[in-house]
Amino acid sequence: MNRILPRLLLTPAVATLLLWMLVPLLMTLYFSVIRFNLLQPDQIGFVGLENFEYFVTDASFITAIGNTLVLLGSVIAITVVLGVAIALLINEPFAGRALVRVLLISPFFVMPTVNALLWKNMMMNPIYGVLAQVWLFFGATPVDWLTDWPLFSIVIMVSWQWLPFATLIFVTALQSMDREQLEASRMDGAHYGQQLRYLYLPHLSRSVAVVMMIELIFLLSVFAEIFTTTGGGPGDASTNIAFLIFKQALLNFDAGVASAGALFAVVLANIAAVFLIRLVGKNLDP
Numbered sequence: 001m002n003r004i005l006p007r008l009l010l011t012p013a014v015a016t017l018l019l020w021m022l023v024p025l026l027m028t029l030y031f032s033v034i035r036f037n038l039l040q041p042d043q044i045g046f047v048g049l050e051n052f053e054y055f056v057t058d059a060s061f062i063t064a065i066g067n068t069l070v071l072l073g074s075v076i077a078i079t080v081v082l083g084v085a086i087a088l089l090i091n092e093p094f095a096g097r098a099l100v101r102v103l104l105i106s107p108f109f110v111m112p113t114v115n116a117l118l119w120k121n122m123m124m125n126p127i128y129g130v131l132a133q134v135w136l137f138f139g140a141t142p143v144d145w146l147t148d149w150p151l152f153s154i155v156i157m158v159s160w161q162w163l164p165f166a167t168l169i170f171v172t173a174l175q176s177m178d179r180e181q182l183e184a185s186r187m188d189g190a191h192y193g194q195q196l197r198y199l200y201l202p203h204l205s206r207s208v209a210v211v212m213m214i215e216l217i218f219l220l221s222v223f224a225e226i227f228t229t230t231g232g233g234p235g236d237a238s239t240n241i242a243f244l245i246f247k248q249a250l251l252n253f254d255a256g257v258a259s260a261g262a263l264f265a266v267v268l269a270n271i272a273a274v275f276l277i278r279l280v281g282k283n284l285d286p
Contacts, residue, residue, distance in 0.1 A: 025266075031259035038253035051260035060236045060244055067151055068240040071158070072219050076212055078159040083166030083211070084204060088196075091174045101171070108164035112224035119157045120146065120229045150230045150238035157225045166211045173207040174200070213276035220269050241265050 035047045055061065090100055110118070123130050124145040132142035145153045177199070185195055223242040226232055232239035232247065239247070245265065249258030 028259045028262050031255050032263050034256055036254075036256040038255060047256070051256045052264070055248065055257050055261045055264065058244070058248075060239055060247070063236040064239045064241050064244040067236075067238060068220065070151060071155060071222060071240055072216060074155045075159045075162060075219055076215050078155070079163045079166040079215065080208055080211060082159075082163055083170050084201075084208070086163075086167045087170035087174055087204075088200065091171065104167055105164045107161055108168075110161060112161065112222075113228055115157055115161050116225040116228035119153070119160070124153060146230050147234060150234060153229065154222070154225050154238055157229070158219065158222055162215055162219075166215070169207050169211050170204055173204055177203055209276070213273070216272050216276060217269055220265060220272070241268070 032051050033046060033048060035043060035045050035050075037043065086104065090097060090104070107115070121129070126132050126142045126144040129142075131145070135142040143149070182195065182199065185199060190198075221242050222240060223246065226238055226240065226243045227246070230238040232243045241261070242265065245258050245261040248254050248261055
């Protein structure tokens with residue numbers, strides 16, 4: 001009875017959670033194997049893997065895959081490298097450290113759409129944006145970022161928002177370091193470069209793996225920044241998998257192909273998650 005009663009009490013919550021997770025997934029699976037275009041609701045029928053074939057043979061598919069990989073790799077590299085650097089910089093006590101930490105973490109709480117609008121209108125506008133004024137100050141021609149460098153612009157926006165998350169994780173990890181070990185290394189004559197290589201970076205390896213795993217899973221679904229700023233363009237220059245699914249669903253009104261694309265994204269995310277979970281597991285081994 002001591003074992004059965006807790007399980008009975010947990011059953012409603014677990015069942016609700018399973019339904020909340022499984023019903024949308026099963027509906028997506030159903031729509032992915034039928035012909036279901038919102039402009040032709042009367043033409044419904046089983047098509048098997050035809051929707052998947054149509055999605056992967058789309059002219060934008062290869063470009064979207066490449067853009068997704070570039071976006072993931074660039075944002076993760078930027079946030080990890082700069083996150084470690086900033087965390088090391090603010091780890092030691094200094095006047096106003098608490099205020100600096102709050103300011104560094106603040107961008108993570110900005111909504112993605114607001115983040116995109118801020119960069120689009122205040123920073124990257126080629127006429128009155130901050131970056132345009134900096135270019136003019138040095139006598140250079142302002143860059144139309146969203147037209148000339150669309151994917152790089154998205155990388156900057158997303159990195160700016162996720163950098164505080166990585167910094168917070170790394171700062172927390174640094175606070176748990178053994179101070180006696182650091183003092184002993186100083187007494188033994190180790191300079192900061194040696195401490196960084198043999199003490200700080202090995203200690204941060206677990207945190208780096210965790211940050212990479214979490215960011216990889218969430219960055220696969222980057223959409224708001226692209227929709228708000230470039231619209232996936234010019235052409236397909238900034239289209240990723242998430243935006244390609246949106247194009248199939250709401251621009252082409254093809255729910256079947258969009259569902260197939262969503263399942264493709266789910267499989268891709270799970271493959272990445274399994275790989276990174278194993279990586280994190282290795283780092284957690286004593």
